[in-house]
Amino acid sequence: MTQQSKIAFIKTQAEVAMTIPVTAINEHGEVLEKFVACERPLTIYLNWRPIVTLMTLGARPEALVLGYLKNQGFVSDLSQLKSVIVDWDTNSAAVITDEQTADIEQKLNEKTVTTGCGQGTVFGGFMEGVDDIVLPQPHLKQSTLYGLLNNINAYNETYKNAGAVHGCGLCEDDVIKAFVEDIGRHNAVDTLAGDMWLSEDIGANKIFYTTGRLTSEMVIKVAKMGIPVLLSRSGVTQMGLELAQKLGITMIARAKGRHFLVYNGADNIEFDAQQGAKS
Template sequence: MERGTEKRKVMRYQGHLFTYEDDDVAEEFPLTIVVNGEEIATMVCSPIDMRELVVGFLATEGIIFKYEDIHSITMDEECGFAYVELHRNLPDARNTDKRWLGSCCGKSRAFYFQSDAKTARTVTSTHKIAVKECLDLMEEFQSTADMFHQTGGVHQAALATAQGVQLSYADIGRHNALDKIYGKILIDKISLKDKLIIFSGRISSEVLLKVSKMNIGILLSKSAPTNLALDLAEDLNITAIGFIRNGRMNVYTHESRVHSQDLHKRES
């Protein structure tokens, strides 16, 4: 059995009968991150791909800007600690949970926390995608979500091109799945020129901000967005596409990145 899931005996009722069976449940694991000897955060996560999670989390919090900012990472997976040493002093992380009123004209910027104000960025990508590519990518994404199919208790996020899924991560925390992708991007120096994000859950403002910090312009989800997420997507130049299922989808923002040959034929 792979780490991240655990077998539990359950009494299952089906067809007017009770049976005892083994069931896979998602593993919930506390991970404490210590940077330069100072405890930064304790998160609850799936205990897989934790190095990528740590790197991505530090980047989204503005503690690092590139993988080379890290001198060393020591993982104590048995006790649930990640010890990180930076090449420089730890930035002042105090008051990062206070509201930040930015000077940008976009109304959504008033909702940023200070760490978001430092690291969120307006995406400059002009990469486009076809409707069929969106539908095909979501189908591929869902067919490869093994841990979700096993447990029904995790979120899934993937980095993809229009041609297919490049890498995928699962976690009980939706933010963690995205941080794992960001960590892998930084560790392997993956080019983001033609990349997009596929996500299994609701498009919330936090999800949208994490995509912006990766500087990726297209976000696909099988679920719905929130109003603040769409305000941020408009402001940060991200194409948010939701409810991708059964041959349908909703393009909520920056629809110029989405094209359809069939639509072009009808318009001509």
């Protein structure tokens, strides 16, 4: 399937406002003009079967829907997709595929409530293929990591205006190739997964950045994207760390400014800026 034909099955480019203006009163009793992040439901239908309702900011919803369905194991063959239509009037996203979906009911019946922002759910197909993932061993310089953390400050626009959102980025060395914000970190990672799937991009040369904590489901999603380095300004969970060790993901957390903690894969990092780290 050519790039042009891949884009053709996406029937919408459904843009919506990320924030809206409101008034708030501060501790001095002053009325201030502020912004709040928009939160809206989006129900995903696969071949007319309702799958899940996501609470989302609405950034790049077509990529979010495809990334979610792929990460959950509901779809896997890009060439079989017929259409993706997002309608914000009905808060719905309809995906039609010729791929075999006879096992939808079984997957929907096998669900786990997760630690996602708010409350998330993963389904029966989420773990499919994880044991077969083989990730490359990266080489990452400490100085490159500092450059990336500095460059990421130019993003997070919705967070700067309104707060209440997470951001995720696809990075190559210290360059941010793509960045998206959403109400929950899993929506953001699914959106980037959808983008990568549509463009048939590879993850071997990338670093995945997130503002959210590194839980088991975050590690699995990044591994499915083929990305060997996971970087967060937040912390890690025990299961997230165990999976990173099992899958060979270099896990770096509490990363902000010139501080970071390597929880797995320290041998893959060249500490070439240690004097700067002490300043």
